[in-house]
Amino acid sequence: xxxxxxxxxxxxxxxxxxxxxxxxxxxxxxxxxxxxxxxxxxxxxxxxxxxxxxxxxxxxxxxxxxxxxxxxxxxxxxxxxxxxxxxxxxxxxxxxxxxxxxxxxxxxxxxxxxxxxxxxxxxxxxxxxxxxxxxxxxxxxxxxxxxxxxxxxxxxxxxxxxxxxxxxxxxxxxxxxxxxxxxxxxxxxxxxxxxxxxxxxxxxxxxxxxxxxxxxxxxxxxxxxxxxxxxxxxxxxxxxxxxxxxxxxxxxxxxxxxxxxxxxxxxxxxxxxxxxxxxxxxxxxxxxxxxxxxxxxxxxxxxxxxxxxxxxxxxxxxxxxxxxxxxxxxxxxxxxxxxxxxxxxxxxxxxxxxxxxxxxxxxxxxxxxxxxxxxxxxxxxxxxxxxxxxxxxxxxxxxxxxxxxxxxxxxxxxxxxxxx
Amino acid sequence: xxxxxxxxxxxxxxxxxxxxxxxxxxxxxxxxxxxxxxxxxxxxxxxxxxxxxxxxxxxxxxxxxxxxxxxxxxxxxxxxxxxxxxxxxxxxxxxxxxxxxxxxxxxxxxxxxxxxxxxxxxxxxxxxxxxxxxxxxxxxxxxxxxxxxxxxxxxxxxxxxxxxxxxxxxxxxxxxxxxxxxxxxxxxxxxxxxxxxxxxxxxxxxxxxxxxxxxxxxxxxxxxxxxxxxxxxxxxxxxxxxxxxxxxxxxxxxxxxxxxxxxxxxxxxxxxxxxxxxxxxxxxxxxxxxxxxxxxxxxxxxxxxxxxxxxxxxxxxxxxxxxxxxxxxxxxxxxxxxxxxxxxxxxxxxxxxxxxxxxxxxxxxxxxxxxxxxxxxxxxxxxxxxxxxxxxxxxxxxxxxxxxxxxxxxxxxxxxxxxxxxxxxxxxxxxxxxxxxxxxxxxxxxxxxxxxxxxxxxxxxxxxxxxxxxxxxxxxxxxxxxxxxxxxxxxxxxxxxxxxxxxxxxxxxxxxxxxxxxxxxxxxxxxxxxxxxxxxxxxxxxxxxxxxxxxxxxxxxxxxxxxxxxxxxxxxxxx
Numbered sequence: 003x004x005x006x007x008x009x010x011x012x013x014x015x016x017x018x019x020x021x022x023x024x025x026x027x028x029x030x031x032x033x034x035x036x037x038x039x040x041x042x043x044x045x046x047x048x049x050x051x052x053x054x055x056x057x058x059x060x061x062x063x064x065x066x067x068x069x070x071x072x073x074x075x076x077x078x079x080x081x082x083x084x085x086x087x088x089x090x091x092x093x094x095x096x097x098x099x100x101x102x103x104x105x106x107x108x109x110x111x112x113x114x115x116x117x118x119x120x121x122x123x124x125x126x127x128x129x130x131x132x133x134x135x136x137x138x139x140x141x142x143x144x145x146x147x148x149x150x151x152x153x154x155x156x157x158x159x160x161x162x163x164x165x166x167x168x169x170x171x172x173x174x175x176x177x178x179x180x181x182x183x184x185x186x187x188x189x190x191x192x193x194x195x196x197x198x199x200x201x202x203x204x205x206x207x208x209x210x211x212x213x214x215x216x217x218x219x220x221x222x223x224x225x226x227x228x229x230x231x232x233x234x235x236x237x238x239x240x241x242x243x244x245x246x247x248x249x250x251x252x253x254x255x256x257x258x259x260x261x262x263x264x265x266x267x268x269x270x271x272x273x274x275x276x277x278x279x280x281x282x283x284x285x286x287x288x289x290x291x292x293x294x295x296x297x298x299x300x301x302x303x304x305x306x307x308x309x310x311x312x313x314x315x316x317x318x319x320x321x322x323x324x325x326x327x328x329x330x331x332x333x334x335x336x337x338x339x340x341x342x343x344x345x346x347x348x349x350x351x352x353x354x355x356x357x358x359x360x361x362x363x364x365x366x367x368x369x370x371x372x373x374x375x376x377x378x379x380x381x382x383x384x385x386x387x388x389x390x391x392x393x394x395x396x397x398x399x400x401x402x403x404x405x406x407x408x409x410x411x412x413x414x415x416x417x418x419x420x421x422x
Numbered sequence: 423x424x425x426x427x428x429x430x431x432x433x434x435x436x437x438x439x440x441x442x443x444x445x446x447x448x449x450x451x452x453x454x455x456x457x458x459x460x461x462x463x464x465x466x467x468x469x470x471x472x473x474x475x476x477x478x479x480x481x482x483x484x485x486x487x488x489x490x491x492x493x494x495x496x497x498x499x500x501x502x503x504x505x506x507x508x509x510x511x512x513x514x515x516x517x518x519x520x521x522x523x524x525x526x527x528x529x530x531x532x533x534x535x536x537x538x539x540x541x542x543x544x545x546x547x548x549x550x551x552x553x554x555x556x557x558x559x560x561x562x563x564x565x566x567x568x569x570x571x572x573x574x575x576x577x578x579x580x581x582x583x584x585x586x587x588x589x590x591x592x593x594x595x596x597x598x599x600x601x602x603x604x605x606x607x608x609x610x611x612x613x614x615x616x617x618x619x620x621x622x623x624x625x626x627x628x629x630x631x632x633x634x635x636x637x638x639x640x641x642x643x644x645x646x647x648x649x650x651x652x653x654x655x656x657x658x659x660x661x662x663x664x665x666x667x668x669x670x671x672x673x674x675x676x677x678x679x680x681x682x683x684x685x686x687x688x689x690x691x692x693x694x695x696x697x698x699x700x701x702x703x704x705x706x707x708x709x710x711x712x713x714x715x716x717x718x719x720x721x722x723x724x725x726x727x728x729x730x731x732x733x734x735x736x737x738x739x740x741x742x743x744x745x746x747x748x749x750x751x752x753x754x755x756x757x758x759x760x761x762x763x764x765x766x767x768x769x770x771x772x773x774x775x776x777x778x779x780x781x782x783x784x785x786x787x788x789x790x791x792x793x794x795x796x797x798x799x800x801x802x803x804x805x806x807x808x809x810x811x812x813x814x815x816x817x818x819x820x821x822x823x824x825x826x827x828x829x830x831x832x833x834x835x836x837x838x839x840x841x842x843x844x845x846x847x848x849x850x851x852x853x854x855x856x857x858x859x860x861x862x863x864x865x866x867x868x869x870x871x872x873x874x875x876x877x878x879x880x881x882x883x884x885x886x887x888x889x890x891x892x893x894x895x896x897x898x899x900x901x902x903x904x905x906x907x908x909x910x911x912x913x914x915x916x917x918x919x920x921x922x923x924x925x926x927x928x929x930x931x932x933x934x935x936x937x938x939x940x941x942x943x944x945x946x947x948x949x950x951x952x953x954x955x956x957x958x959x960x961x962x963x964x965x966x967x968x969x970x971x972x973x974x975x976x977x978x979x980x981x982x983x984x985x986x987x988x989x990x991x992x993x994x995x996x997x
Contacts, residue, residue: 047754048899053940060939065754080939087936088901095905124929125909150898164456168463169749169898172732174908176898181459308981315974342987351995365992374987377979384974 006070011077023066023074024052034076035085035114037092037201038151039064046152049201050088051114054081082118089114090123095174097132097146098202100421101326101333101392104211105203107219107422111149112202116221116419119230122329122388126381129338130174139186140193141207148178148204158196160187166196178204222417229419236409244274245407246293248318249281252307253334253376254300257393258325259283262297264396272400275408280317289317294407296320297399300327302377303334306370315383320406323379324399326392326421333392335376342374391420423453426765428464428747429730432471440480440518441472467749467897468730469522470688476518477507479556483534486524486650487887488808491879492531493545500546501534504553516557523733523891524650525689528806528873529571529814538691539566566692571657571806572815575833581794583782583802584662584775585818591709593668593785597675598715600784605676606632609780612788613800618644618736618773619845619869620944624780627770630760632677634768639679641670641722642764642771644741646687648733649846650891651871654804655774656690657816662778663700667724669777671709672784673770674722682724683764685741688731697726733895734945738771740897751897752943775804775870795821798863805861809874811836819861826857829874838876841960846871847888848948853959881963885953886914892949903946906937910950920969923977927957927964 006019010032017026022045027034036052039045045065052063055075063076075081092098092111100106132145154167155178166188170179188196190207197207216222251259259282263269278284279293296318302308315321326332337345350356350363365371379385389402395418405412423431428450435446442465444458451461465471470482483489483498498521502508505517513519527533530542539562541552555565576582597605610625631639643666647655658666670682686694701724704710714720727745734740735750742764744750756762763769772780779801783791791801799821807828808814812835817828825844829836843851844861845868852859852866859866875884889911896903913930916922934950941947957964969977 045754047942048901050901050940050942062754062940062942065756084936084940087933088940091901091905091909094909095901125933126912128905128908128912149901150904152899160457165460166457168457168459169751170459170463170466172467172749172898173894173896174898174904176904179459179462181457184457184459305981305985308979308984343991346988346991361995363992363995371985372988373984375984377984382976382979384976 006068008068008070008072008074010074017068019069020067023054023063023068026068027063027076032076034063035117036064037111037114037149038153040153040157040199043153043156046156048150048152049092051085053084053088086118086120087124089118090120090125092149093120094123094125094127095130096148096202097127097129097336097339099146099333099336103147103203103422104206105147105200107216107222108214109203109221110201112421113221113224115421116229116416117225119419121390122323122378122380127330127335127338127378129335129375131339135180136208138180138182140188140190141180141185141196141205143178143180144204144206145177147202149202150176150178151201153199153201154178154196154205157199158188158192160184160192162187225416228413228415236406244277245295246279246291247276247281247295247297247403248279248289248293248314249283249297250299250310250314251282252298252300252310252328252379253303254325254327254332256282256299258299258328258399261391261393261396262399265400268396268400276403289313293318294320295322295403297322297324297403298328298379299324301331301334301379302373302382304370304372308373308382311379311382320386321383322387322389322402322406323385324389325394326390328379329388329390330378331376338375342372346372392422395420423450425454425747426745428454428461429727429744432465433728433730436471440476440478441474464747464749468688468732469520470731474512477513477516479516479537479562480518480520481505481534481536482520482522482525483509484523484525484527484532485521485887486528486531486891487884488524488528488651488873489531489533490883490887491809491875494532496546497532497534497544497549500549501553504550522689522731523895524648524652526647526653526656526687527569528651528653528808528871530567530569531808533567535689535692536562536566538688539563540569540692542567542569569656569692570660571653572813573657573661573818574807574813574815575817575819577794577802577818577820581802581820582818583786583791583794584658584665584778584804588662588664590664590703591668591707591715593665593781594671594675594709594715597672597784598717602632602676602678605672605784608783608788612783612791614776614779614783614791615799615863616773617775617779617803617870618647619649619848621863621867624772624776627760627772628673628676630758631679631768631770634761636768638681638765638767639677640764640767640769641673641677641679641682642741642745642769643670643682643684643777644736644738644771644773645684645690646729646736646741647774647870648687648736648895649848649869649871650888651808651843651846651873652806652869653808654806654816654870657806658774658778658804659690659697660693663697664704665778665781666774667701667704668709668781669772669779670724671714671722672781673772673777675714675720677768677770679768679770680721680723682722683745684724684726685729685735685745686726687729687736691728694726694728701726733891734897734943737944740943741771742769749897751899752945754942796860796862796864799867803861803868804870805868805872806870807834807872807874810839810876810879811874821862822860824858824860825852825866828861828872829857834874836874836876839874840877841875841879841881841884841956843871843873843875843884843952845869846873847891847952848945849951851952851955851959856959881956881960882914882918882967885956886911886918888952889914889949892945896945896949897943900940900942900946902937903941903943903949906933906941906946907949910934910937910953914953917967920967921977921980922967922969923971924968927968930954931957
């Protein structure tokens with residue numbers, strides 16, 4: 003095959019004529035992220051993460067065969083944002099609870115989330131009720147996590163050439179369905195292959211998940227360098243010597259507060275420059291003074307959460323959502339795919355610990371009312387910054403705070419930026 | 423069994439049993455030597471195939487925006503009352519009710535298909551009469567509606583191209599006077615563009631298919647017009663179907679294809695028998711079959727393939743996938759269809775109207791065609807007008823006619839037009855200050871759908887209907903189209919609830935552009951069009967819809983609404 007030269011973002015590159023663009027870019031040291039492209043498979047063009055521009059025309063990079071003189075754009079501002087947006091669409095379309103996912107840390111989609119620096123999604127989560135199918139012999143298919151990349155559909159076949167997976171339905175109802183009969187014919191090895199090529203945690207082999215401890219997973223430390231972060235809001239207020247910080251935990255588990263204390267001795271340095279006002283750490287119940295920064299853990303599941311959050315917005319110059327629950331609902335939002343009525347029934351009436359013939363659901367004017375779903379904080383008030391993680395890394399939290407308050411240099415390394 | 427017969431096989435089961443059972447799926451998959459789930463994936467893609475039993479009478483009520491403004495809700499309620507069934511749920515033994523995307527009867531809305539027989543201009547009263555008749559055991563075929571659309575306008579004098587006297591075989595006899603290359607040249611010279619909505623040069627397609635040497639080639643007529651508001655292909659197929667067949671025969675003559683397929687959308691199967699009868703007439707007159715008109719080796723025949731309910735199959739590449747017995751997903755494009763199309767052979771896919779024009783161009787000569795219209799788009803065009811007009815129907819207009827003229831007393835008699843949707847939801851909407859724009863290549867093209875809405879219509883309702891349509895009809899393969907249209911639908915709903923801020927309006931535009939940039943096929947690339955255009959063009963309307971915001975530019979969170987569900991439920995559970 004003849005070698006041809008072409009350009010990526012203005013850089014001269016060479017490869018064999020007709021080479022797949024993703025591979026050609028790799029040969030030339032340029033990484034084009036993709037979730038559906040897979041080695042020998044025909045280009046699937048389904049995830050669209052690899053969208054590039056070829057001579058000004060937008061096209062999925064995995065479907066481009068390189069030819070001489072091509073002028074490819076990969077990392078322009080528009081395309082980088084587009085790539086991030088598509089990943090965000092995947093996050094909101096499914097129900098991706100990274101903290102409770104077996105594949106977390108080994109998940110290609112999650113890793114791309116890190117690499118593109120997604121802290122929160124611009125789109126609201128859709129919270130569609132989706133099936134977890136454990137009926138197959140060897141595998142479990144969790145539709146909450148499926149991004150419909152088609153890899154398994156094209157790649158996984160039985161020894162006699164039958165497909166095991168296929169799309170069913172269409173539009174926003176599209177699913178990857180399993181053929182139980184064919185699935186049963188898969189060997190353990192073939193089933194594990196299916197799990198491995200799945201870019202998310204949608205296909206799991208029974209008894210083979212949670213195999214690797216934290217720290218040993220593929221994407222725990224994978225990349226050197228920092229997470230691309232932008233649009234951080236600077237605090238330009240008081241000249242007070244000590245800055246005031248307020249914190250609160252709404253529908254959360256206090257884990258993020260625990261994590262804040264995880265800077266160990268660093269907390270001593272912090273005490274010199276900040277003081278805490280309203281916070282569970284000081285047990286100050288009501289704002290006594292205006293604060294420079296408010297750190298809010300947890301989302302809003304009841305009326306009290308809403309009121310506290312509004313107080314915070316009113317009394318804090320900068321408001322930061324800390325942790326997954328605050329950013330999009332997190333674990334409490336697992337209930338968002340069910341009607342409230344079902345949740346209350348399950349908790350108070352039909353639960354195994356409730357008394358026979360129980361009909362009462364606790365309700366009193368002193369008890370906050372439950373909202374129809376768990377809301378993320380930025381659906382309720384304006385949030386200035388989001389710190390992901392479950393819980394977020396302590397350094398991450400304080401780096402952000404110090405940057406906002408003191409304009410200190412700010413960088414978050416790859417291992418400090420996690421969704422779990 | 424050959425996989426290209428899969429759709430027919432599935433139709434057999436659907437028609438016989440009212441659904442496609444697991445047993446049937448398993449039987450078919452054995453014959454095809456594929457796994458069950460592969461057949462199921464095809465079944466579940468098309469919305470006229472059912473995996474669960476349906477009643478003896480399946481009723482598909484059109485939920486397009488035109489139907490909605492003409493009384494969809496009342497008719498829906500009346501149908502539910504009269505049949506005792508609920509839409510979208512499993513029916514009883516007698517009836518099953520479903521909503522469906524535009525069925526190509528926009529000039530006669532609300533309309534429904536009952537066992538695929540058309541019932542138009544429905545009212546609650548009419549619904550009761552129909553259901554009574556069905557309950558009395560009458561056959562729906564005997565009292566279905568006449569659907570033939572009125573030809574409301576043709577250019578004056580001898581100018582009409584499509585709707586003029588038709589004589590069977592004339593264009594073929596005329597065409598046989600020329601060499602194959604001359605036929606292609608005439609089509610190229612006429613500058614005829616694909617009239618399904620993509621406006622791809624027809625001559626180029628024909629030439630390319632002709633140039634590709636292969637022993638087998640195909641001519642496919644795309645009769646799967648699904649763009650809401652269009653019904654001009656139905657009009658052509660009901661008024662002058664012969665023209666379409668002759669266009670295919672001429673294409674076959676020029677390229678050497680031996681087989682023609684009309685991919686007829688399932689919604690139009692009520693006139694399939696007439697088309698079959700006409701094909702037989704063509705065969706009897708030696709216009710189809712072997713050695714056509716005595717030309718040795720000129721063999722060509724046409725068969726009709728029924729679709730099964732999918733908008734995206736109107737795109738040529740998806741249509742070929744569907745013909746080959748797969749899901750109608752537009753494939754990743756590696757070749758053009760004229761090189762590797764149906765069964766991987768050179769294939770021409772032309773729209774119904776395009777083929778009709780092709781045969782007229784051969785019959786009347788390209789000069790006649792070129793003498794009309796504008797430089798960029800010569801000739802005439804069929805427009806299907808519906809909505810708030812006194813005279814809905816088919817208009818054959820000379821290219822270059824301003825939108826305003828189409829709305830006048832002499833033409834469609836629109837009443838207080840305010841929002842005109844040109845080319846359907848994937849096209850462009852225009853407001854009164856753009857009614858001077860002309861329908862032609864140089865200004866605004868119209869695929870055929872032309873929907874008029876007056877000042878009393880709610881633009882957000884219109885846009886929501888469009889977005890629900892795309893959300894439902896997306897093939898589901900690529901992320902931006904599948905998830906993005908879903909997300910945008912939710913956003914429009916939020917605006918409708920009065921919770922949209924200025925920021926939301928900007929986001930609709932930004933998000934729409936992301937979907938347009940990165941979607942895989944034309945559906946996703948054009949689905950946010952109307953939304954984006956409407957926001958720019960109807961600023962006055964949107965300004966009123968934008969909710970007041972607080973100092974942080976946030977719409978105040980509505981706590982009352984958020985606890986309503988809790989309050990309602992709690993009320994019933996207290997002592």
